[in-house]
Amino acid sequence: MYDLLNVKGLKTAFKNNNQRVSVVNGVDFGINKGEIVGIVGESGCGKSVTSLSIMRLLHDTTGDIQDGKVTFKGENLLDLSERSMRKIRGKEIAMIFQEPMTSLNPVMKIGKQLMQGIILHLKYSKEKAKKHAIDTLKSVGIPRAEDIMNEYPHQLSGGMRQRVMIAIAMSCEPELLIADEPTTALDVTIQAQILELMKRLQSDRGTAILMITHDLGVVAEVCDRVIVMYAGRVVEEASVDELFESPRHPYTKDLIESVPKIGERKSRLYSIPGHVPNPNQMPNGCKFAPRCQHAMEICFNKEPELTSEEKRKHRCWLYQQNNVGREQNLGSK
Amino acid sequence: MAEIVTKTDYMPKSRGKLRSFCAAFIHKKTAVASFFFFCLLIILALIGPSIVPYNPQTPDYNHVLQGPSWLHLAGTDEYGRDVFSRLIVGTRLSLGVGISSVLLGAVAGTILGLISGYFGKWVDKTIMRICDVFFAFPDILLAIGIIAILGPGLQNVVIAVAIFNIPSFARVVRGKTLEVKEMLFIEATRSIGATKSRIIFKHVFPETFSTIIVYLTMNLGTAILAAASLSFLGLGASPSSSDWGAMLSMSRDYMGTAFHLVFFPGLIIFLTVLSLNIMGDGLRDVLDPKSKD
Amino acid sequence: MGKYVIKRIIGIIPLLVVVSFIVFLFIHLIPGDPARLIAGKEATVKEIQAIRHELHLDEPIFQQYLIYMDGLLHGDFGESIKSHIPVMHLIGERMLPSIELSLLSMGWALVFGILIGVLSAVFKNRWPDYGGMVTAVSGISLPNFWLGLVMIQLFSVQLGWLPTGGADSWKGYIMPSIALGAGIMAMIARFTRSSLVQTLKEDFIRTGRSRGLSSMTIVFGHALKSSLIPVVTVAGLQFGFLLGGSVVVETVFSFPGMGRLLIDSIQLRDYPVVQAELLLFSFEFILVNLVVDLLYGFLNPKISYET
Amino acid sequence: MAANNLLEVKNIKKYFPLSKGWFSAKGHVKAVDQVSFSIQRGETFSLVGESGCGKSTLGRLINGLIKSDDGEIIFKGKNLTGANEKAWRSYRKPMQMIFQDPYASLSPRMKIKDILDEPLKIHHPELSKETRKTMVQEILDVCGIDAYHLDKYAHEFSGGQRQRIGIARALILKPELIIADEPVSALDVSIQAQVLNLLKELQENYQLTYLFISHDLSVVEHISDKIAVMYLGNIVEISPAEDIFSRPKHPYTQALLSAVPIPNPKVKRERIMLKGEIPNAANPPKGCKFHSRCPHAMDICKTVEPQLKKVEGQMVACHLY
Amino acid sequence: KGPSDSESASSAKNDKDITIAVNQNFTTLDPQNVSDTLSISATHAMYEGLVGFDKNMTIKPVLATDYKVSKDGLVYTFNLRKNVKFHDGATFDANAVKANFDRIQGSKGSLTASHYLKNLKDIKVIDDNTVQFTLTKPFSAMLNKFAMIPMISPKAIKKYGKNIGLHPVGTGPFEFVKWNQGESLILKKNPDYWDSNYPKVNKVTFKSVPENGSRVAMLKTGEADFVYPLPEQNVKSLKSSSDISIDQTESTIVRYVSINTNKKPFNNKKVRLAMNYALNKDTYIKVVKNGFGSKLDSTMSPKTQFYSKQGVYEYNLDKAKKLMKEAGYPNGFSAEIWGDTASDTMKGMQFVQQQLAKIGIKLKVKAMEQGTLSNEIYSPKTPDQAKVQLWYVSWSPSSGDADGATRSLFSSESFPPNGANTAYYKNNEVDSLIKKANKSTDPDEQAKIYKQIQKDIYSDAPWIFLGVDTILSGHRNNLKGVYVLPDGSINIKNAQLK
Ligand SMILES: Nc1ncnc2c1ncn2[C@@H]1O[C@H](COP(=O)(O)OP(=O)(O)OP(=O)(O)O)[C@@H](O)[C@H]1O
Ligand SMILES: Nc1ncnc2c1ncn2[C@@H]1O[C@H](COP(=O)(O)OP(=O)(O)OP(=O)(O)O)[C@@H](O)[C@H]1O
Ligand SMILES: [Mg+2]
Numbered sequence A: 001m002y003d004l005l006n007v008k009g010l011k012t013a014f015k016n017n018n019q020r021v022s023v024v025n026g027v028d029f030g031i032n033k034g035e036i037v038g039i040v041g042e043s044g045c046g047k048s049v050t051s052l053s054i055m056r057l058l059h060d061t062t063g064d065i066q067d068g069k070v071t072f073k074g075e076n077l078l079d080l081s082e083r084s085m086r087k088i089r090g091k092e093i094a095m096i097f098q099e100p101m102t103s104l105n106p107v108m109k110i111g112k113q114l115m116q117g118i119i120l121h122l123k124y125s126k127e128k129a130k131k132h133a134i135d136t137l138k139s140v141g142i143p144r145a146e147d148i149m150n151e152y153p154h155q156l157s158g159g160m161r162q163r164v165m166i167a168i169a170m171s172c173e174p175e176l177l178i179a180d181e182p183t184t185a186l187d188v189t190i191q192a193q194i195l196e197l198m199k200r201l202q203s204d205r206g207t208a209i210l211m212i213t214h215d216l217g218v219v220a221e222v223c224d225r226v227i228v229m230y231a232g233r234v235v236e237e238a239s240v241d242e243l244f245e246s247p248r249h250p251y252t253k254d255l256i257e258s259v260p261k262i263g264e265r266k267s268r269l270y271s272i273p274g275h276v277p278n279p280n281q282m283p284n285g286c287k288f289a290p291r292c293q294h295a296m297e298i299c300f301n302k303e304p305e306l307t308s309e310e311k312r313k314h315r316c317w318l319y320q321q322n323n324v325g326r327e328q329n330l331g332s333k
Numbered sequence B: 001m002a003e004i005v006t007k008t009d010y011m012p013k014s015r016g017k018l019r020s021f022c023a024a025f026i027h028k029k030t031a032v033a034s035f036f037f038f039c040l041l042i043i044l045a046l047i048g049p050s051i052v053p054y055n056p057q058t059p060d061y062n063h064v065l066q067g068p069s070w071l072h073l074a075g076t077d078e079y080g081r082d083v084f085s086r087l088i089v090g091t092r093l094s095l096g097v098g099i100s101s102v103l104l105g106a107v108a109g110t111i112l113g114l115i116s117g118y119f120g121k122w123v124d125k126t127i128m129r130i131c132d133v134f135f136a137f138p139d140i141l142l143a144i145g146i147i148a149i150l151g152p153g154l155q156n157v158v159i160a161v162a163i164f165n166i167p168s169f170a171r172v173v174r175g176k177t178l179e180v181k182e183m184l185f186i187e188a189t190r191s192i193g194a195t196k197s198r199i200i201f202k203h204v205f206p207e208t209f210s211t212i213i214v215y216l217t218m219n220l221g222t223a224i225l226a227a228a229s230l231s232f233l234g235l236g237a238s239p240s241s242s243d244w245g246a247m248l249s250m251s252r253d254y255m256g257t258a259f260h261l262v263f264f265p266g267l268i269i270f271l272t273v274l275s276l277n278i279m280g281d282g283l284r285d286v287l288d289p290k291s292k293d
Numbered sequence C: 001m002g003k004y005v006i007k008r009i010i011g012i013i014p015l016l017v018v019v020s021f022i023v024f025l026f027i028h029l030i031p032g033d034p035a036r037l038i039a040g041k042e043a044t045v046k047e048i049q050a051i052r053h054e055l056h057l058d059e060p061i062f063q064q065y066l067i068y069m070d071g072l073l074h075g076d077f078g079e080s081i082k083s084h085i086p087v088m089h090l091i092g093e094r095m096l097p098s099i100e101l102s103l104l105s106m107g108w109a110l111v112f113g114i115l116i117g118v119l120s121a122v123f124k125n126r127w128p129d130y131g132g133m134v135t136a137v138s139g140i141s142l143p144n145f146w147l148g149l150v151m152i153q154l155f156s157v158q159l160g161w162l163p164t165g166g167a168d169s170w171k172g173y174i175m176p177s178i179a180l181g182a183g184i185m186a187m188i189a190r191f192t193r194s195s196l197v198q199t200l201k202e203d204f205i206r207t208g209r210s211r212g213l214s215s216m217t218i219v220f221g222h223a224l225k226s227s228l229i230p231v232v233t234v235a236g237l238q239f240g241f242l243l244g245g246s247v248v249v250e251t252v253f254s255f256p257g258m259g260r261l262l263i264d265s266i267q268l269r270d271y272p273v274v275q276a277e278l279l280l281f282s283f284e285f286i287l288v289n290l291v292v293d294l295l296y297g298f299l300n301p302k303i304s305y306e307t
Numbered sequence D: 001m002a003a004n005n006l007l008e009v010k011n012i013k014k015y016f017p018l019s020k021g022w023f024s025a026k027g028h029v030k031a032v033d034q035v036s037f038s039i040q041r042g043e044t045f046s047l048v049g050e051s052g053c054g055k056s057t058l059g060r061l062i063n064g065l066i067k068s069d070d071g072e073i074i075f076k077g078k079n080l081t082g083a084n085e086k087a088w089r090s091y092r093k094p095m096q097m098i099f100q101d102p103y104a105s106l107s108p109r110m111k112i113k114d115i116l117d118e119p120l121k122i123h124h125p126e127l128s129k130e131t132r133k134t135m136v137q138e139i140l141d142v143c144g145i146d147a148y149h150l151d152k153y154a155h156e157f158s159g160g161q162r163q164r165i166g167i168a169r170a171l172i173l174k175p176e177l178i179i180a181d182e183p184v185s186a187l188d189v190s191i192q193a194q195v196l197n198l199l200k201e202l203q204e205n206y207q208l209t210y211l212f213i214s215h216d217l218s219v220v221e222h223i224s225d226k227i228a229v230m231y232l233g234n235i236v237e238i239s240p241a242e243d244i245f246s247r248p249k250h251p252y253t254q255a256l257l258s259a260v261p262i263p264n265p266k267v268k269r270e271r272i273m274l275k276g277e278i279p280n281a282a283n284p285p286k287g288c289k290f291h292s293r294c295p296h297a298m299d300i301c302k303t304v305e306p307q308l309k310k311v312e313g314q315m316v317a318c319h320l321y
Numbered sequence E: 001k002g003p004s005d006s007e008s009a010s011s012a013k014n015d016k017d018i019t020i021a022v023n024q025n026f027t028t029l030d031p032q033n034v035s036d037t038l039s040i041s042a043t044h045a046m047y048e049g050l051v052g053f054d055k056n057m058t059i060k061p062v063l064a065t066d067y068k069v070s071k072d073g074l075v076y077t078f079n080l081r082k083n084v085k086f087h088d089g090a091t092f093d094a095n096a097v098k099a100n101f102d103r104i105q106g107s108k109g110s111l112t113a114s115h116y117l118k119n120l121k122d123i124k125v126i127d128d129n130t131v132q133f134t135l136t137k138p139f140s141a142m143l144n145k146f147a148m149i150p151m152i153s154p155k156a157i158k159k160y161g162k163n164i165g166l167h168p169v170g171t172g173p174f175e176f177v178k179w180n181q182g183e184s185l186i187l188k189k190n191p192d193y194w195d196s197n198y199p200k201v202n203k204v205t206f207k208s209v210p211e212n213g214s215r216v217a218m219l220k221t222g223e224a225d226f227v228y229p230l231p232e233q234n235v236k237s238l239k240s241s242s243d244i245s246i247d248q249t250e251s252t253i254v255r256y257v258s259i260n261t262n263k264k265p266f267n268n269k270k271v272r273l274a275m276n277y278a279l280n281k282d283t284y285i286k287v288v289k290n291g292f293g294s295k296l297d298s299t300m301s302p303k304t305q306f307y308s309k310q311g312v313y314e315y316n317l318d319k320a321k322k323l324m325k326e327a328g329y330p331n332g333f334s335a336e337i338w339g340d341t342a343s344d345t346m347k348g349m350q351f352v353q354q355q356l357a358k359i360g361i362k363l364k365v366k367a368m369e370q371g372t373l374s375n376e377i378y379s380p381k382t383p384d385q386a387k388v389q390l391w392y393v394s395w396s397p398s399s400g401d402a403d404g405a406t407r408s409l410f411s412s413e414s415f416p417p418n419g420a421n422t423a424y425y426k427n428n429e430v431d432s433l434i435k436k437a438n439k440s441t442d443p444d445e446q447a448k449i450y451k452q453i454q455k456d457i458y459s460d461a462p463w464i465f466l467g468v469d470t471i472l473s474g475h476r477n478n479l480k481g482v483y484v485l486p487d488g489s490i491n492i493k494n495a496q497l498k
């Protein structure tokens, strides 16, 4: 049990071509107050959908939450009325979206977009909100912030938009910040500045951050704990140090292996062979089994549970030998 | 690419475009109901004259202006003709003229609007200013001009109503085009080397489509009435032909005394426009990839 | 933008000259002889000739145009062939009521149209949507005269609340503006709905929601503005048509607008009146459309005009 | 050497008018200001730099999507300056672009298979439907997207998937030059590795040339032959890849390199933190645009704008050298 | 209850104000340039001529006290009324009369009134109160024409020039107050009117209310005290109302279908007769005229000068069929019927179409916009170029005279484009009779001649004779004295509120 957010058995499915396809399939994790948790995982494994599900923002898509529980400060968000949910969004949980271009209102000036939330949640006067907005913009490293307040998103570069998104989310000092790849479009100096800012937010205000990213460097730098997802499931969870030091799940290992490192130029980078299975052909057993170098027979037949071991969790038969044995015995009977 | 081991040949049973379209449409109950109503109208347009209870042209001076009864479901008109039969027989003319003129106007107007909006600059200026002048011309003047140039005739009514419609469609589509052409995916399409015509018709047009549908379905009623008023100027059908708009306009003086004469033609025009609008909405939903159901 | 506006306004002048020529040609070339129509059925050829001479109708058409333009340059729109009343006077007196009526009709049509459209879009495919649709379709497919006469019967004859017509008090504007606005409201409602439905699916709406904005703020503060381009387009069009007057509504409510004057003048081939009205309407449309174009730029900053 | 240049950019310039006032523009954002460089066939030329310094704008200029205010673009020996849209069109087959914003650059009403089919239809109308279909499937497969997704629309994909679709669209034509604007930013490292391998492989096999824009310096290092560092509309350094990482010359390059996060929580590194306000692109500082934040700023930097000059095989625009 | 709640209806009115709702706009208030009956009604309230019409359209002196016509019919002498002042204070005298006639003749045909003075040679001022007109040739209907020429204040003619149409100044019982273009015309009592018995109301407002339903509604709410025309359809429902009365007046308006006698098969009299017999006039009145109207039993209405009743071609289908057979068209033929786009014209044309279908004549109804129609009819230079076959139309002699109801319709001089003889009717005897009637100054002789003319023409059947309109007007019961003349103009001089 974590004291801020608990996600249990979250299951989200989309409907297309009249079939329901689960893309998030029983995700469990949690965040404590003032903690920075990273989520990494295969592209398309459901990270963004998970965060949208937490915020209950699937409203306008064909997707809906099928099962599970999202408790935020003791309340199940999934049971809340839209009205109470509104009070939580932005103020208590804020979100930085992955795609900054389409996530900003193209016909509204940056300043107005920023100030709207500030006025709504912090109940600032207009002038104060404006000042706060400009300060926030400056803090995320936007040059000529006053001018930018009067510009429209299409006049900004990709990275600037992303910073505006960040500013919008951070402006109301939420208790939980879900950041979906917040720094992909930023150069490393700005990135460093933003990460710094987030850390400060965490230490000063006790904001918890759920950081979804592909950049393991970022993870290493800011996160306390990391969750690794694969094919709609959590496959591993550990503290940053442990994860980088001794990754358990073969997928995590492979992932770390794939990172290009400065100064180690090689002609080919390592990449995990094979594809993520498509939702229609999900293997019965472990979803990673077809690509796994250590796959055993059981891996193809039965899906492992997410098991805790000390402070970490993993979903792999390799570390559940006891269970394996028993299951196999049962199976052979 | 040795590492790609699992080359999947699996494909979802990719239904034909039409079939998946129909499948999606079927789910919209109101749209389907409207579709059936519309089919009924089409059937009436085709076989109407042979199934009506009375000859729509035969007067009966002993039973003029009678209200609805079992004998005359929608009453009789000032010559004692059966309104119900006239409505049914009028389907062909009204729908035919209405739909064809609106479609014609929509097609031409859409093309002009797309070109004007996408090319901009002098092309836009020229087309739009011509439209402005057209707007200022009252229908009656255009009708007189068309009679003078083309002579009277039903097809010329279609042309006339279409001409009224062209500039409006052009402007509506142009407005949307101006908006769409600034979207990034248009730039992306340019970057792969697509020709202008391809961008306009394959990329911009679909984005304007829902706007066009709305304008088209809304304009049908107006077109039916406009066609009738042109008939009154001697452009089209003879005043004795049973066309809905003409029936409605002719009965104007009977508003206070024989309400059914106004009511029934009005009702059928209303239902037709309504059904088209519902179908239009259904179509819009089906064509919208983000649509929920 | 200022430059653009000035450029376009200056551009109107040569345009109007071209328009005046087209209009002149057109109305002189359509069949119908004003001399005959004014002199009546009994008139003899000689009388008709005399009138034609008096009106310069026997001169080559180009010559006639020059005479007309000469007058126009001196601010003289000529006088009605039929009544010898100066055209400026005929039009001038009708213009103000027409403009007032148009503004009023447009005003309420916009407000209600957008409201209905928003409701329909927000409650898409639920009963408010169907209600909105039926209202809109009624608005457009009920003929003006029907609506007008029913209202007169109800509000004037039965209830005695409003005068049957005329423009001598503000009450006289109510029913005509409703009759005129109904169709426009319908159009606006449908366009708003269709456009808004699409906008509400955009990602930035999700951003809005993620920030806890209320549905009201999201719809009116975020979605509406980017949905308004088609709405503004039709509203502009309809406003132009409104200014030109509506014969039916003017007839039903005995309203002194420009529509009936135009129709009457056309039927009599009262060239100077028709000419002046058409010029005026062209001017109006060009102006209204200029405003619409500027609004585009306001509604969507990516649309730019600088050439 | 010049003969081998696939692309040459000379003194190119793009100013965006700043929020329009009623009568005149209030000023300009100097997005790209007098940039020159050349790319050889078969080379990977990377652009790195501060966010908002004009990289994407440069890419769009080269692809002719926006008109430059000044300067020349010479592609395959042809000067494209002032060419009309039609002329540009014929260069777009050999010159493809991957957009920074993958989602917004995909047609919202087209299925993925149609989006990918489109370039083929335009440039290879001779191919049969079947052939095209297989080509689409192949390229998707290579980019790591299952054929299962062919019938989906752009909004039904995850960020990384969309990005791969954008890559696939550019690759499907086997162009000579690919302008890749942050092509792998949204990909997880494994797929990123797969895509980078693919790009390299294609380059080896078909002599492809890349203009690679990225913030991920480790990726840049891995893929590039030459790296240009941009700052506020100017190129401040152009060097061969190996050199820039071992011997960064320009102070900004040095700061950049020091800021790269390392995927190992144990390793902490000395980082050059840039101080000072980020300068305004509408009103950049006089002299060297970087001087306001430069740890080594001298007096001359405040007045004289340094030009690119050769320093030990690298081109640097800095008064230090 | 209605009107008292309605602000605009009640506040603007007091006991001595009346409102008259009419169906059109006034076109001009220049009394010498009006051509539509409605504007004539308005000008007649403000202006007077030397002579005028009474309720039955017979001539009576107005601004002249009496007049004399010379034996040869060439010289007309008028003695003018004394002590008459124009609204602007100018005195009405012989010079004023001359100024008016000079204005008309000086207009070179652009004023409508100049058509009435085609035969006028000169005008002489004998003394202050006597004027004398000399004609170029005798013209029996000249007095009627004088009745159509009201006198404008010479001072005003000078002052306003061309714009006199906006600033009427006459001698009539009412003075001009305001004309709101397209909406209303407001007149007030002339306190110095020469006949001190008149006028009896203070203010008269004419409102133009083109929509039939709206006009009726105004009568019901009391917003209008008098409406004209009253739609026939509404008579029944209004009759039951206790504060509204309906007046019927037989008009001079005749309805007919002119048959181009110059064209096959219409040059065959039997065909024309057959068409007349095939048409049921009773049904015509019932269906097309909603029961109001009478059968047309001559070439003119009973209210026209020198009318003489003929035997109606009563509905007889067998006879019609027989005639068709004799004429060689047992199976009928196809033809076109033309008409304007007014809704009652279209209704009438359809009725004719239905009726003639019974004897095999297949009519194509072609409604044409006024200008186009007039062009089609008047542009042919010779009878052979004419394309018109049947024309559904009505006629009303503008000054109620027999000449006006005959010459332009039936004289061979009046083939279009010279007149309205669209039947291309040519009968030498009729031609000479018309001339003779014009020369005659003796009313009895004229009556005889016109009787013969009517008989000849009626039996030749150049028209399908349909009906004579009945004029319907409605008024609130407290209003008396406003009436409609047979030519459709409204007289308000006697208006009085109870
Ligand atoms: N609107 C939608 N309709 C249908 N499927 C969707 C939709 N949105 C996402 N998906 C599918 O859900 C899966 C998970 O998507 P999600 O966006 O959560 O991935 P992700 O982990 O964020 O990946 P990335 O790192 O690439 O952003 C993907 O396979 C995607 O195709
Ligand atoms: N359409 C436009 N109108 C006005 N200014 C613009 C426009 N497009 C870009 N800019 C400005 O030009 C500058 C450079 O933008 P550009 O998109 O090229 O940056 P970038 O180097 O790609 O940055 P990033 O790495 O963040 O994507 C920015 O300051 C931006 O504000
Ligand atoms: Mg994502």
Ligand SMILES: [Mg+2]
Binding pocket: A157, A158, A159, D055, D056, D057, D100, D181
């Ligand atoms: Mg960029």
